[in-house]
Amino acid sequence: MSEKTEKPTPKKLRDLKKKGDVTKSEEVMAAVQSLILFSFFSLYGASFFVEVVELVNTTIDSLNRPFLYAIREILGAVLNIFLLYILPISLIVFVGTVTTGVSQTGFIFAVEKIKPSAQKISVKNNLKNIFSVKSIFELLKSVFKLVIITLIFYFMGHSYANEFANFTRLNAYQTLVVVAFFVFLLWKGVLFGYLLFSVFDFWFQKHEGLKKMKMSKMR
Numbered sequence: 298m299s300e301k302t303e304k305p306t307p308k309k310l311r312d313l314k315k316k317g318d319v320t321k322s323e324e325v326m327a328a329v330q331s332l333i334l335f336s337f338f339s340l341y342g343a344s345f346f347v348e349v350v351e352l353v354n355t356t357i358d359s360l361n362r363p364f365l366y367a368i369r370e371i372l373g374a375v376l377n378i379f380l381l382y383i384l385p386i387s388l389i390v391f392v393g394t395v396t397t398g399v400s401q402t403g404f405i406f407a408v409e410k411i412k413p414s415a416q417k418i419s420v421k422n423n424l425k426n427i428f429s430v431k432s433i434f435e436l437l438k439s440v441f442k443l444v445i446i447t448l449i450f451y452f453m454g455h456s457y458a459n460e461f462a463n464f465t466r467l468n469a470y471q472t473l474v475v476v477a478f479f480v481f482l483l484w485k486g487v488l489f490g491y492l493l494f495s496v497f498d499f500w501f502q503k504h505e506g507l508k509k510m511k512m513s514k515m516r
Contacts, residue, residue: 320505321401324438324498328491329397330390335488337386338481346477348378350470401499431505441494449486453479 338345352374359367454461460475467475 320502321398322495322499322502324491324495325401326394326397328488328495329393331484331488331491333390333393334386335484337389341382342477342481345378345382346473348374348381350473352378434501438494438498442490445490446487449483449490453482453486 352371355370355374359370362370457479464472464475
């Protein structure tokens with residue numbers, strides 16, 4: 298059999314799509330989700346934090362109130378947070394995720410992907426997958442993420458050493474503010490690394506997918 302060097306024909310691409318054999322980058326989807334969440338909380342994080350503090354205060358104040366009154370007050374505060382923040386951001390993330398997926402693969406509904414297959418439990422195929430280029434790349438991705446997070450923690454610890462040293466002197470409210478600040482800072486660093494990495498991952502997935510779909514000249 299000759300080497301597969303020819304680009305796939307439109308018919309083969311359609312057949313592969315019907316089977317669900319499409320290439321997409323999960324990292325791009327994760328980066329989009331993180332970007333949406335980061336943007337949302339950058340805009341509404343302060344008011345969200347105030348609402349959470351208000352919920353905590355309402356819960357504490359309700360301890361000495363009649364049971365039904367306390368339940369009504371707490372549920373009202375929870376419902377307010379859900380309608381103003383949780384529900385909108387969930388819908389936005391859902392739409393962003395679907396849009397990102399469709400933009401990479403188009404609309405597909407492949408039943409064959411979930412059908413039982415002997416190839417899925419084949420020891421030979423599983424061993425080949427373990428030592429494949431894609432598996433090595435996935436391992437390198439995990440190492441890269443770990444390195445990024447470690448570097449961010451290191452630079453944060455080095456830059457804010459005095460703030461960490463005075464952490465035990467803060468009251469509960471100040472502690473929440475400082476923790477929120479550091480979480481936001483960590484999130485920003487991770488997001489920046491994710492966005493850069495997702496571009497490379499997108500290129501790799503497309504390259505490997507095209508390589509897998511190539512045809513031999515004999516066909």
